[in-house]
Every structure is written in C-alpha cells, then in structure tokens.
Amino acid sequence: MNDQNKNLILATVLSFVVLMGWFFLFPPQEPPQPEAPVAEQTAAPTGETTAATPPGLAQEGGTAPPAAGEAAADSPRIAIDTPSLTGSIALTGGRIDDLSLRNYHESLDPGSAEVSLLSPVGQPQAYYAMFGWAPGGDLDFAAVPGATTPWQVESGETLAPGAPVSLIWDNGAGLVFRRTISIDDKFMFSVTQSVENTTETQQRLAPYGLVARHGEPDSKKFFILHEGVVRMSDGALEEIKYNKMPDLDVVAREQAPAEVTSVADKGWIGFTDKYWMTTLIPAQGSGFTSVAKYVPGSDIYQTETRLPTVTVAPGETREITSQLFAGAKEWETIKNYQAAGVDRFIDSIDWGWFFFLTKPIFWLLHELHAIIGNMGWSIIVLTLILKIILFPLAYKSYASMAKMKELQPEMEKIKEKAGDDRMKMQQEMMALYKKEKVNPAAGCLPILLQIPIFFSLYKVIFVTLELRHAAWLGWIRDLSAPDPSSILNLFGLMPWGVPDPASFFAILSLGVLPILLGVSMWLQQKLNPAPSDPTQQMIFAWMPWVFMFMLGNFASGLVLYWITNNTLTFIQQYTIMRRHGYKPDIFGNIKSSFGFLKRKKKDAK
Structure with missing residues (x-):
C-alpha cells in the first residue's frame, strides 16, 4: 500500500470515528413532546421554608430570602x-x-x-x-x-x-x-x-x-x-x-x-x-x-x-x-x-469549547444574513469564505498529493530494491521526500482542520436562535431541523406517511439533502483511483453511504454546509491536480468501481 493511500485511509477512518462518536454523543434533536400534567402543589405559609445565609457569607444583620412558596394562579x-x-x-x-x-x-x-x-x-x-x-x-x-x-x-x-x-x-x-x-x-x-x-x-x-x-x-x-x-x-x-x-x-x-x-x-x-x-x-x-x-x-x-x-x-x-x-x-x-x-x-x-471559532463564525453568518436575507444562502456563502481562508493550506496539501503521484514510480523502485529490509526502505523513502520537499502527511491536515470548524458550525446551527425556523428554499423551511422530505414516499409523491423523526426507523427516511450529501462524498472520492487492495476498495465503496445515513437526521443547515463544502473541495482538488499535470479520470474511476462491485458479485457466486 503506498503512502498516499495510507494517508487517505487514515484521514477517512479518523473522520468516520469522530463523526460516529459525535452521532452517539450528540444525537439529532427530537421534536418536543407534549408536557405531562403535574399535580398542583399545596400552598405553604410564607416563611415556612427558609434557608439561612451560609456562615462566613452572611451580610450584617441579613437573612436569606425564603425558598419560593406558593401563590394562587388566579391572583389579581x-x-x-x-x-x-x-x-x-x-x-x-x-x-x-x-x-x-x-x-x-x-x-x-x-x-x-x-x-x-x-x-x-x-x-x-x-x-x-x-x-x-x-x-x-x-x-x-x-x-x-x-x-x-x-x-x-x-x-x-x-x-x-x-x-x-x-x-x-x-x-x-x-x-x-x-x-x-x-x-x-x-x-x-x-x-x-x-x-x-x-x-x-x-x-x-x-x-x-x-x-x-x-x-x-x-x-x-x-x-x-x-x-x-x-x-x-x-x-x-x-x-x-x-x-x-x-x-x-x-x-x-x-x-x-x-x-x-x-x-x-x-x-x-x-x-x-x-x-x-x-x-x-x-x-x-x-x-x-x-x-x-x-x-x-x-x-x-x-x-x-x-x-x-x-x-x-x-x-x-x-x-x-x-x-x-x-x-x-x-x-x-x-x-x-x-x-x-x-x-x-x-x-x-x-458557545461551547470552540468559542474562539463559534463566535466569529456566527458573527460572519449574522452579517451575511443581514446582506443576503436568507440563512440557507448565507451558509453557502459562509462555506465559500471558509474554503477561501483555508485555500493556501489546501493548495499545499493537494500539491503534495500530486507530487506524491509523480514520485510513485521512484517509490516503487525503492520498494523493489529494499525487498524485505523495512528500515532501509523507510530511510530511502524519507530521503526521497526530503529531496523532493514532499510531506506525506500534508494530505491529512485540511481534513483535521475541518473537524473543529465542522463542530463549531454544528454548535452555531444547534444553539443559536437565529436559525430556528429559518427557511432556505422550497421544502426546507427550518434549517435547524432535519430535511422533512423522505425517499420512503418518493419525496411526497406517494400518499403514505413516513416514520416519526424520533423513532429508530427514521434513519431510513432519507431526504433530498442527505442523499445529495452521499453523492457529493462519492464523487469527491472518484478524483483518485480506487486502491488495489480489495478490503480498502470495500471500505471506500461504503464510506459515503454510511455517512449519508449517519448525517441524515442532522439539522438541514449542517447538511447543506457539508454538501457545499464537498462540492467546493471537489472543484478545488480537481483544479489543483490539473495544474500539476495530473488529469483525474473521474469517469474511469466510477466505471472501475462498478466493475469492482460486479467482480465481488461474481466471486460470491
């Protein structure tokens, strides 16, 4: 397995683990349930329940106020x-x-x-x-x-x-x-x-x-x-x-x-x-x-x-x-x-642990909304601005990945020459990286930096009032809630209902935005040929669709951000690869992935 594929798998698995943990620690919001009635409490005389001021903190001559007593709801x-x-x-x-x-x-x-x-x-x-x-x-x-x-x-x-x-x-x-x-x-x-x-x-x-x-x-x-x-x-x-x-x-x-x-x-x-x-x-x-x-x-x-x-x-x-x-x-x-x-x-x-990110992100989102007047489009523009800010780092990362592709023939020669001597192979690889000024870990850095930004934007969308009941377009009338459309009734074309958002089966009720999320991740994956190892191919084949189901019931605003981010990343990476002389064979990679599935099906028989 070459170093580029190792880095890509490492970054993907790391993102998957983080998002899985996030999904279980911070599940999507359930709709509010009606409050159960409680029995009316019996009134207590004023001052019957009191609390003295703690020793050492008492004001001179002062006494703590009583614990809140009762008063009739039908008071004047x-x-x-x-x-x-x-x-x-x-x-x-x-x-x-x-x-x-x-x-x-x-x-x-x-x-x-x-x-x-x-x-x-x-x-x-x-x-x-x-x-x-x-x-x-x-x-x-x-x-x-x-x-x-x-x-x-x-x-x-x-x-x-x-x-x-x-x-x-x-x-x-x-x-x-x-x-x-x-x-x-x-x-x-x-x-x-x-x-x-x-x-x-x-x-x-x-x-x-x-x-x-x-x-x-x-x-x-x-x-x-x-x-x-x-x-x-x-x-x-x-x-x-x-x-x-x-x-x-x-x-x-x-x-x-x-x-x-x-x-x-x-x-x-x-x-x-x-x-x-x-x-x-x-x-x-x-x-x-x-x-x-x-x-x-x-x-x-x-x-x-x-x-x-x-x-x-x-x-x-x-x-x-x-x-x-x-x-x-x-x-x-x-x-x-x-x-x-x-x-x-x-x-x-x-604002949470990442307050140093959530505060400026929300400020920027608020200002964009003041100009644009629509939170959905504001999220898209915000994502574009974040990509521009991170572009120098992304350029360096993708340039390093492109350079790694150019060095692939030399790396294969080093492996053949070193044989079973792993230490010699690593030494010669490091010498090659140093000579060509390539950092094999640079491809993971943009993904790692996106994780706190992703969490911060999730926090902004989750807790700030300004996104509550904020519409985008068409059927997306609340960006703080999951996409209400569902593939189970062909997005409203069929007359039957869909599972309650709070039920376990709601994970199967994918809307338009989660499906677009899965497709955008899948297309981004096709910028590179599938790894030759069958196990790696299987992991890469399933990854976009696993994420699609995981994020299906997250807030629409967050899914919209992720779709926009994937689309911009695809354009960015494709452009950088072309500038460095590497033309991604997207259609060929798609075709080979379907060929892999056909081979797996044939082998199963």
Whole structure:
C-alpha cells in the first residue's frame, strides 16, 4: 500500500470515528413532546421554608430570602403588553409569572401557540421571578413582603414600554413598601424596590431577587448543550446543569445550604434553556451574593441575588434598582444589553469549547444574513469564505498529493530494491521526500482542520436562535431541523406517511439533502483511483453511504454546509491536480468501481 493511500485511509477512518462518536454523543434533536400534567402543589405559609445565609457569607444583620412558596394562579393581575412580550404580573406576591414571547411560536404554523416562558404556580412546571426584602435586626418575615403579600396598584394599568406600573404594600407596623416595574420593547425589566420607615426606630433589611422553577423542565438532554443555571461573577462564567444541583444540596446538608458566590463588582445569574433565558441582573458595579440552590422537599430549582443589608432611619426611604432579563437569546439584543453595561452578557449564549471559532463564525453568518436575507444562502456563502481562508493550506496539501503521484514510480523502485529490509526502505523513502520537499502527511491536515470548524458550525446551527425556523428554499423551511422530505414516499409523491423523526426507523427516511450529501462524498472520492487492495476498495465503496445515513437526521443547515463544502473541495482538488499535470479520470474511476462491485458479485457466486 503506498503512502498516499495510507494517508487517505487514515484521514477517512479518523473522520468516520469522530463523526460516529459525535452521532452517539450528540444525537439529532427530537421534536418536543407534549408536557405531562403535574399535580398542583399545596400552598405553604410564607416563611415556612427558609434557608439561612451560609456562615462566613452572611451580610450584617441579613437573612436569606425564603425558598419560593406558593401563590394562587388566579391572583389579581396587571397586564404586560409590549412588542415582544405578553403576559401579566400577579399582585399576590408581586410575581412576574406569566410571560409569552410574542414573536416566537411553538411550530412553523403561524397559528400555533406563542412560546410560553414563565408560568404561575398551579400550572405545569411553574416558572417565575420574584423580588422582596429579607428581614434583619428585630424584623421577622411577617414584616416584609413575601410570596403571598397582597400588593395594591398605586399607578399604571398595563405594563408597557414607557408606561411603568407601581405597586404598594403597607405592613401595618410602620413600613411602607413600593415596587416600580418598567420594561423596554424587548426583554428587559427594571425593578425598583423602596421601603419607607415611618417608625421611630431604625430598621435593617436586605433586598433580593429570585427566579424559581418547579421541577426540571422537559427537554431532551444533549452533551453539546447547556441547560440550567448560568451566571457571571466578576468576569468568571459558570454553568450548572439541573442534575448537578441536587448534588449541591447533598453537600449543603453538611456544609452550606446552597452554591454561593460573592460578587464584588459585576455579575448576573439565572436559568438558560436552548433558546430562552431568565436572568437576574443587579446594578453593575455593586456587590451582591449570587446563589444557586435546589429545594428537595418542594422540587424547586432556585437562583437568587442577595444584596447588602441597608439601614433605614426613622422617616427615611431607601430604594434599590435591579434588572430582569426574560426572553429570547437573540444575539443582537443581548449584544446591545452588553453594550449598555451588562458584563459579558453575550456569553449567556452557549458557545461551547470552540468559542474562539463559534463566535466569529456566527458573527460572519449574522452579517451575511443581514446582506443576503436568507440563512440557507448565507451558509453557502459562509462555506465559500471558509474554503477561501483555508485555500493556501489546501493548495499545499493537494500539491503534495500530486507530487506524491509523480514520485510513485521512484517509490516503487525503492520498494523493489529494499525487498524485505523495512528500515532501509523507510530511510530511502524519507530521503526521497526530503529531496523532493514532499510531506506525506500534508494530505491529512485540511481534513483535521475541518473537524473543529465542522463542530463549531454544528454548535452555531444547534444553539443559536437565529436559525430556528429559518427557511432556505422550497421544502426546507427550518434549517435547524432535519430535511422533512423522505425517499420512503418518493419525496411526497406517494400518499403514505413516513416514520416519526424520533423513532429508530427514521434513519431510513432519507431526504433530498442527505442523499445529495452521499453523492457529493462519492464523487469527491472518484478524483483518485480506487486502491488495489480489495478490503480498502470495500471500505471506500461504503464510506459515503454510511455517512449519508449517519448525517441524515442532522439539522438541514449542517447538511447543506457539508454538501457545499464537498462540492467546493471537489472543484478545488480537481483544479489543483490539473495544474500539476495530473488529469483525474473521474469517469474511469466510477466505471472501475462498478466493475469492482460486479467482480465481488461474481466471486460470491
């Protein structure tokens, strides 16, 4: 076997192994399943479940906020109506617990339901944000607003951009609490909490914010995707998956009640899903305590921002303002919030290990889409740009391969001359490579470099919202989903259905794009004659079709990238080979491959 074939087989096998591992570790996304109803939880008195601040991290005189309690879903409400959000705020507890994303739907059908982000207790998988004050000094929880506090509307009828609402509650013991909530035209709430002390003694309390989820959300788990807690603490990003939070609670029984981080200057914390996020953002430039915890008795996952205790003198009013992001992880929107002062907010998007590639790749894709207006064509142009960037390396690689073909007669002479002396043969081969300035491993380098680029583009297509429900042309209406056509019903010409995408048999339901992928790989293979060894010939004959089935249920955008990449690689390699005096006999190689299959069939008989 010559060195060129060895390198080609090595690169192909390596790519196959990597993609096989990728296929099993990161299977294609299954369609969302309907949520199963859960039993309504029994209401618990305010403050019945509390968590003390861990030793050494307590604010002076401060107490941690209670674990999120219960409030009726039919609470009196004040409406939320913005260009991006609809919903309401419960006056019981003052919770932001009813929120839908106006511009996003559950399916491609424009008549389908809007994506629901937050929901009140009493609904399946309640999810909400709440703000309040933890008591300090001589105060107790009855003296501060909590989960069941009956807030009254002081001003405002509907929360909208430029139209804030103000809530008020008098504890009847000399403290008057107010909460003013405003919102922009996207997904950012501003919450200003104030307390007026009408008593004759100073009072001590600590403001807080919390986001709570009842139960772990129903979603398919992917190693490539982070869902759970995401937080930034003085420039350090941390991600905690849901299945790790109960482990924290086990540790908490012996050491501390929560995962706690002191933030000196800038930070935020919340829960992130694949496309949506709810995040608490204290005033940047001020310290706070960032908390992630799990309450096993209530099955509640909770994130908190605990702010320093304030002292309110008699007749004084103190206030604190913080923000809440609740919405879609739109790159442009989050980037604008970061520019407005939210530290490293763009990193709330899960860029992955290859962030140094995924970030610029997505930026380029975003800019191309702004110019072209179609994500499918943008992916094709992006692939062309990547090929141009890698062209010098590819040229060197293919030139080396062409040179190896020219040296083939001399290499055969060296093998005949060396006979069984393997060491002598290797020495003379290396001398020949050095003399002719040929690197026999150069052919593998472009393939190895394409692997992280392939993974990075897969990550971009998988996690970024901008490709969700993005159409290309014809039947491809969602580049983040597999090709919906199927060879099993002749691509829609026959009246019968196809296997469910989540079933095992879906791998047989090949669409147009996966078939084009297999053909493009097969044609690229025909630039070189098939190896003389029958085993190698068999591996090469099956490889394109194995990849075709493996990638058949991957996102259409990724398959489109791979088809484009294969096509450009074919043109590139063919042109370079011709420039170096080697004319690939493509039709002859195709004919010989069919001849090989005929011989195999004859031998079998």
